[in-house]
Amino acid sequence: MWNRIGRWIAPGLMTLGALGGLAFAWSSTLDYSRHLDRQVHDLRCGFVPGLAAAPGADEGCRAAIYSPYAALFRDRVWGGVPVSLFAVGAFSFFVGFALYLLLSGRNASKQAVRTGGLLAVGPFVVSLVMAYLSATRLGTFCKTCMGIYFSSTLLFLGGLLGILALRRETTFIDLAAADASGARARDEAPRAEGQAALVLGWLALLGATAVGPAFAYARNVPNHDEKIGSCGTLAKPLTEKSEIGMKLALTRVTGSGPRTPVTLMVDPLCPSCRALHRRLDAEGFLEQMDTTVLLFPLDSSCNWMVDRDVHPGACLLAKAMICAHPKGQAGQVLEWSYDQQEHLLTTAKTQGGKSLEGYIEGSFPGLSACMKEKATGKKLEEMLRFAVENRLPVSTPQLFLGELRMCDEDTDMGLVYSIRKLVPQLKARSF
Amino acid sequence: MAKSGPIIVAFVAGAGLVSGATLSVRGEMRAAKERLATGATEEKPASKIATADDAELGYCTPEFKQVLARVIHACGLGGTDGRRGCQPGDIKTLAAISDDEFNKLFTPLKERAAVVMFNDGADALDDAAKKALNERWDDRKGARYFFVVARASKSGTVDMNRKLSQRRANSVMFHLADQYKDPEIDKKVGLLWLGNEFAQLDKEYCAWNVTHPERCDAEGINRSAFVSWVDCRL
Secondary structure (H helix, E strand, O other): HHHHHHHHHHHHHHHHHHHHHHHHHHHHHHHHHHHOOOOOOOEEEEEOOOOOOOOOHHHHHHHHHHOOEEOOOOOOOOOEHHHHHHHHHHHHHHHHHHHHHHHHHHOOOOOHHHHHHHHHHHHHHHHHHHHHHHHHHHHOOOOOHHHHHHHHHHHHHHHHHHEEEEEEHHHHHHHHHOOOOOOHHHHHHOOOOOOHHHHHHHHHHHHHHHHHHHHHHHHOOOOOOOOOOOOOOOOOOOOOOOOEEEEOOOOOOOOOOOOOEEEEEEEOOOHHHHHHHHHHOOOEEEHHHEEEEEEOOOOOOOOOOOOOOOOOOHHHHHHHHHHHHOOHHHHHHHHHHOOOOHHHHHHHHOOOHHHHHHHHHHHHHOOOHHHHHHHHHHHHHHHHHHHHOOEEEEEOOOOOOOEOOOHHHOOOHHHHHHHHHOOOOOOOOOO | OOOOHHHHHHHHHHHHHHHHHHHHHHHHHHHHHHHHOOOOOOOOOOOOOOOOOOOOOOOOOOHHHHHHHHHHHHOOOOOOOOOOOEEEHHHHHOOOHHHHHHHEEEEEEEEEEEEEEEOOOOOOOOOOHHHHHHHHHHHOOOOOOOEEEEEOOOOOOOHHHHHHHHHHHHHHHHHHHHHHHHOOOOOOEEEEEEEOOOOOOOOOHOOOOEEHHHOOOOOOOHHHHEOOOOOOOO
């Protein structure tokens, strides 16, 4: 049995795993590359790499693509170099290596089998780390990523089985050789040990195939520098004395150095606002920013600029933030809104504003009376009017570094690179 | 298979796959670069995003906006003139509409507006008037312009009543300026005084948001200033 495992099953698993990993990594890289035009595209994100995404099925992939964990060198290259591209190179190496083991059979040296098994640990460990980050930091999994994790696992299992079979083959052959029957010893000639120096060669080849495509990618990324910072400035910026907006500490960690003044225009029930907030936090930017939050709920009950309730209930949450601000709790209300976003939207849509008010009161007691006051509505109107005075787009989120409006295209994949260009003193957290 | 066969196959497969994948990615990047340069879109272009602007509600008919534009732009609003506002002749020659038709333009503002009443021959604001003005001013929502249409009743001469209604309009303006200290108030408030010459209100307007309903009658309703934010863009 172990002979069969060592001869066919182990290298077969490795080949399948490597091919699967290559396919998923290649599909993911193509999706990533498509976004270098600064547009939003449908993602071919699924368990069958390359097929069109089902509606809504790409949310996990989009969260992954825009996350800080999707690419390296994000401050040097717009969008960085996607991690999946390194996987493309690595899995290509493993396809070749696994095919070699499969076709060589017993002619493959022990060193080759052991090396293949040990090298296969690499993608498996990386997949474990990425799965952990997806679960704990993103709160979602993308299907293509899951395909890579599964393929890495197959590759690892194949490598492990190969090593186990090698040990049992050796034992069997030794026993057989010790047997007096000459025919048996001839049929199961032992594997050659192999040269230890070749291991270095394979490592070098793995490194070259993993890094080579990434190098080519970095050299060919389109130049975005002209577009960065080209989305206008505030005609009537906030001043130090301005009472519009709320200065908030949006992160528990406070940086020690001078902070960069930033204005963030958000809707508490806007998923893109939540995503930007989390990206800024994950990159370590929030703790370096002196943030003023302006509320712009996309809810027609308070915002005359929207003709329908894009995010019903957003006006109530905006007023809750305004009322919580004097108590120093506005940041908490915003975080809570982001965390509970799906539930809040569903409550507002299905049960109406009264239920939502009750839910807010349950989590933040003492705000409901203030939320009904005219003065609160007036403060919210002043924030909306800021958008009118500055002729801003009716959309959220919007990020202003000082007076400069960051283009929406630079707030996801290109966030770190763009901020580095516009405000070099803001440093992204290194991972 | 010869010993070198698997090595060759492995090498060719690995190199071929990595090269093929790299080239296809590079092709995708080249296409993205092209789209970046030309602005072409791969998929259906996204709908244009609106620009933040003042409110524009259904009552903003062309006739209404014609009157509003005249008051806001052509009567000294926002300029360097010391005296501001429009008088009856300005509206009568421009709007070319009857008194009733002029008043009907403001019907949709019944809930939004207030009618601030004055004593006979007077232009001072009492407490009820100030309260009503503050409430209306605070209820701005998405409006850009605050309309003040001051009148005088039939008693007295035309000239006297024209001046009286002008003083009433100015009283409103001075109160708002003093109360809110808005540096841009001149760009927001349009003043129109009609004396007793044009668009007199009839008694049914006493059902509106008036400051003294107890003394509101056919004469009293015209010792007033109609005030409201107007949700129209110009």
